[in-house]
Amino acid sequence: MGKIPSGFRRAATQSTLLKNNVSSSPHQPIPPLKTYQNSPKKKPIKDNASITNKSTSPIIFDSPKLSDAKSLFNSLVTTSKNTPSDPRFYNSILESFSSVSSLQDSIFFLNHMIKKHPPFSPDRSTYHILLVQSCRAPDDPSLSNVQQALNLMTTHGFPPNQVSTDIAVRSLCACGRVEHSIELIKELSAKNCPPDTYTYNFLVRHLVKNGSLSTVNFFIKDMREGFNIKPDLVTYTIMIDNVCNSKNLREATRLLGVLREEGYKPDCYVYNTIMKGYCMLSQGGEVLGVYKKMQEEGVKPDLVTYNTLIYGLSKSGRVKDAKKFLEVMAEMGHFADAVTYTSLMNGMCREGDALGALALLEKMEMKGCKPNSCTYNTLLHGLCKSRLLEKAIELYGEMKKGDIKLETGSYGTFLRALCRNGRVAYAYEVFDYAVESKSLTDVTAYSTLESTLKWLKKAREQGLIVSPE
Amino acid sequence: MFPQGMKKAVMDNPKKLANLIDLVNLPSTLREFMGQSQSSRLGCFKRVWLYIKENNLQDPNNQNVVNCDEKLKRILLGKSQVELVELPMLIKLHFPKAPK
Numbered sequence: 001m002g003k004i005p006s007g008f009r010r011a012a013t014q015s016t017l018l019k020n021n022v023s024s025s026p027h028q029p030i031p032p033l034k035t036y037q038n039s040p041k042k043k044p045i046k047d048n049a050s051i052t053n054k055s056t057s058p059i060i061f062d063s064p065k066l067s068d069a070k071s072l073f074n075s076l077v078t079t080s081k082n083t084p085s086d087p088r089f090y091n092s093i094l095e096s097f098s099s100v101s102s103l104q105d106s107i108f109f110l111n112h113m114i115k116k117h118p119p120f121s122p123d124r125s126t127y128h129i130l131l132v133q134s135c136r137a138p139d140d141p142s143l144s145n146v147q148q149a150l151n152l153m154t155t156h157g158f159p160p161n162q163v164s165t166d167i168a169v170r171s172l173c174a175c176g177r178v179e180h181s182i183e184l185i186k187e188l189s190a191k192n193c194p195p196d197t198y199t200y201n202f203l204v205r206h207l208v209k210n211g212s213l214s215t216v217n218f219f220i221k222d223m224r225e226g227f228n229i230k231p232d233l234v235t236y237t238i239m240i241d242n243v244c245n246s247k248n249l250r251e252a253t254r255l256l257g258v259l260r261e262e263g264y265k266p267d268c269y270v271y272n273t274i275m276k277g278y279c280m281l282s283q284g285g286e287v288l289g290v291y292k293k294m295q296e297e298g299v300k301p302d303l304v305t306y307n308t309l310i311y312g313l314s315k316s317g318r319v320k321d322a323k324k325f326l327e328v329m330a331e332m333g334h335f336a337d338a339v340t341y342t343s344l345m346n347g348m349c350r351e352g353d354a355l356g357a358l359a360l361l362e363k364m365e366m367k368g369c370k371p372n373s374c375t376y377n378t379l380l381h382g383l384c385k386s387r388l389l390e391k392a393i394e395l396y397g398e399m400k401k402g403d404i405k406l407e408t409g410s411y412g413t414f415l416r417a418l419c420r421n422g423r424v425a426y427a428y429e430v431f432d433y434a435v436e437s438k439s440l441t442d443v444t445a446y447s448t449l450e451s452t453l454k455w456l457k458k459a460r461e462q463g464l465i466v467s468p469e
Numbered sequence: 470m471f472p473q474g475m476k477k478a479v480m481d482n483p484k485k486l487a488n489l490i491d492l493v494n495l496p497s498t499l500r501e502f503m504g505q506s507q508s509s510r511l512g513c514f515k516r517v518w519l520y521i522k523e524n525n526l527q528d529p530n531n532q533n534v535v536n537c538d539e540k541l542k543r544i545l546l547g548k549s550q551v552e553l554v555e556l557p558m559l560i561k562l563h564f565p566k567a568p569k
Contacts, residue, residue, distance in 0.1 A: 424553045425532030446511055450557045457554055
């Protein structure tokens with residue numbers, strides 16, 4: 001069980017980086033239009049979103065034909081007496097049409113709307129709708145459509161700003177046009193519209209996730225040399241996290257050096273990321289060293305730090321040390337959460353102390369901390385491994401009551417334990433639950449059951465397991 | 470213990486996966502039981518197991534054993550009793566490997 005529990009992974013990566021994003025640049029005001037930046041991200045559910053959230057899309061277009069759209073719009077403005085003057089009303093109409101039409105038709109339609117209904121004056125977001133659309137075509141071989149949309153903005157008095165850059169980059173990345181977004185960001189930087197730190201870091205994060213390390217390094221180098229845009233602490237955190245995930249310790253160490261050279265002082269998030277890196281590299285014991293370093297540098301640990309510490313120590317078999325930190329973190333005013341307890345239980349189960357882990361479950365519930373599916377699965381696995389089948393069955397009953405899903409690993413371990421003890425019918429019941437609760441796909445659930453039964457038959461034939469009858 | 474990777478092996482191996490989920494033309498005996506002419510091995514297993522549960526065919530003294538009724542007997546080699554352990558294997562008999 002070398003994997004990081006999913007709950008932990010979430011806590012350690014996303015929330016860290018998100019928080020980091022905010023905390024490391026507190027002086028930079030968020031541009032007011034920035035909220036809009038989420039919208040291109042949600043592209044796939046755009047249709048629903050514009051109907052439910054923005055409330056007012058009065059026309060739902062299902063035909064990409066321009067003439068249909070025009071006549072629909074005409075009938076809307078001529079029949080209803082009090083059409084709102086809010087541009088958002090018309091933007092949602094345009095947005096709805098743009099989701100089914102081509103860019104050219106959307107532009108024609110916008111012109112038609114302005115001509116037919118003078119009270120509507122397009123604003124920046126109107127043109128951003130077109131910009132998003134121009135970025136959306138995944139097979140577009142060039143940026144010409146995007147450039148057309150940007151030129152359109154300029155000629156209508158809304159020259160692209162940082163929000164436009166952000167929207168375009170996110171939209172391009174969302175449909176896999178990573179190369180184009182790099183090209184665009186350079187082009188816009190040359191035109192006095194450089195990306196802000198959010199856009200920059202978004203692209204870096206996207207690149208490290210989907211591209212190669214060298215692409216990122218080239219991008220950072222080009223931006224630094226061409227436009228004097230430098231990576232910040234968040235950028236380095238993202239990159240360190242990524243190279244640690246791909247177990248590239250050497251690059252992580254190099255980045256740490258670069259970070260110091262640039263005059264940045266590692267913060268709590270950087271240290272957390274390094275700790276997590278060691279855990280990924282199965283060198284959980286090293287976390288203590290990082291923790292000491294943090295204390296030397298006067299960096300205050302947070303909940304994620306303690307969770308990572310406890311996870312790393314548990315994983316490397318130093319449960320005793322891990323338990324100590326449960327007290328330390330309480331003294332520091334951090335409440336242990338499900339991740340903390342689960343990591344500790346994992347360590348205890350590894351040591352064969354499944355009963356101790358079970359007792360810890362009671363303790364955490366008493367303290368008002370709700371166990372999650374990872375907690376239950378860890379325990380189920382541990383109890384089965386320690387051959388405490390009755391306890392495992394009891395726990396499984398609890399899981400069923402709480403609609404807790406089974407994970408592939410603990411499901412397999414549980415099935416084997418049941419079969420070993422001649423409880424084949426019960427194993428079938430667990431199979432049913434795994435399928436009903438949608439814990440696993442039918443295929444996974446069945447093939448595990450099938451191979452377990454095959455294994456049981458073989459073991460019986462070899463006399464390794466005595467059948468109960 | 471079988472190796473940990475085994476669970477994943479089926480998902481990763483397209484041939485094995487196809488063997489499990491591809492629809493095939495059923496032999497006449499099975500066609501009668503299933504009430505349809507095509508099914509996958511997985512679908513067939515699930516149907517038989519459901520049939521056992523719905524008709525309470527598990528032996529009350531030993532849940533691991535199924536007392537076959539006439540309908541079930543016909544598809545499970547005519548056995549009057551089968552163990553749940555062998556059920557997947559017995560069903561597999563109706564799904565011979567596709568000739569190359």
